[in-house]
Every structure is written in C-alpha cells, then in structure tokens.
Amino acid sequence: MATKHSLQRLSSPSRGVSPAVHILGLGSFIYSYKWLVEHPNPINQAYGWHFQYLTIIGLTLSTTTFILGILADISLSRALFTAKNVMTLTAAPLEVLISLLYWGLRAIDPALVVPPELELPWPADLSFHLAPTVFLLLDILLLSPPWSIRALPSLGLSSAIAIAYWLWIELCFSHNGFYPYPLFALLHFSHRVLLFASCAVAMAGLTSALKTVYALVNGVDIPAERPVKLQRRK
Secondary structure: OOOOOOOOOOOOOOOHHHHHHHHHHHHHHHHHHHHHOOOOHHHHHHHHHHHHHHHHHHHHHHHHHHHHHHHHHHHHOOHHHHHHHHHHHHHHHHHHHHHHHHHHHHEEEEEEEEOOOHOOOHHHHHHHHHHHHHHHHHHHHOOOOOOOOHHHHHHHHHHHHHHHHHHHHHHHHHHHHOOHHHHHHOOOHHHHHHHHHHHHHHHHHHHHHHHHHHHHHHHHOOOOOOOOOOOOOO
C-alpha cells in the first residue's frame, strides 16, 4: 500500500475505500453520458454536441479525474495518483461552480438554464449537476493530499478556462445560431464578458475555499521549528 500524506484522511491510492469511491463516481458519470445518448434532442445534432454545455465539460473532466484515480488504485502508481490530484485542481472548483450557478439560477427561474422542452427528470438532473461535485469533494477531503496552488496561479487557471469556454460557445453560436444556455441570449456582449470574468474570479475563490475546508477537516501542515544551536562562550 502506498504511503499517504500525513494530512490525507484515508489511504489512496489503495485497494480499499479509494477504489470504491472512484467506481461509484464513474458509475454516476457513465449514467449521465448514457442518458445523453439514449435521450437525444436537437443539441445532439448541433455543432459542438453537448460539449456546448459547461456541465458536460465539467463532467468530462470529472470522468478523466476518476479514471486516473481508479487506475492509480489498481496499479498503486504514484504518478497516476499525482495526475489525478492535478486534475482535481481544475475539475473540483469547476464542478462546485457549475452546481452553484445551476441550482442558484434554477431557483430564480429554471428557464434561465434549461429550456422547458429540455427539462430533465430529477435523477438525471442530480447526476449532471450535483453528483460530480459530491464525488469530487469526497475525493479531495478523504483521498487526496492538500493542495499547494496559490491564489495567483489559481486565478490564471480559472481565467484561462473562462476565456476558452467563452470563445468555444461563441464558435458554437456562429454555427448553430443559438447559445446552449438561454441566459446567454438575454445578455449583451459586455454583460457576457462581465459574467465570464466574474465566474473566473468565483472559481479561483472556490479553489481557496476548498483549501480552507480541507484544512478544517484534515488540519494543516505545521512546519517543524529548526533547532537553535547554542554557541559556547570562549
């Protein structure tokens, strides 16, 4: 069994709880993809397929993260475990942001995020917009070492994701003539810029928040004090 970080709650990679969490997570993610294939709608034929949705991009990152996790559990590979932890730096804050935005906007008006004709039943809705967040939080808090990423790199990463997604949906709009989320069509260009900038800052803030939650659950590293050498008087 691989040696775990002193603050890591449970052993991972391992062949105990860790693969169970990763298998359950992958099962949920596969169910979501299966739903997309078995319940086609006009988005299936549109440019960009369902990858127009930030939800599906987040789901793909989560799936990749958990595939790396289960492979690390099987092989006990530290390299794969490290790769999984690097992926969580992007996947986890993004999934938390997706959940907060989706359920927050849905509470205001469901039509802002889902057209009435594309409404999901609750099991599918939860698998897309809540389950990835829950499973990633379990992985972070129980099966991962603490993150070392600082505020500025975190903001740079979230800004890169926001810009890339903005350019992507504008490309899809140029082909399809519609945005994946109804909210985007209600906003002027400058308002969309403000929205994406705000999301980038929020995602960076969520990274810091997740680090804080980790510290509350698992503690913090306290640097050992260097021994002071006393010099003898001559």
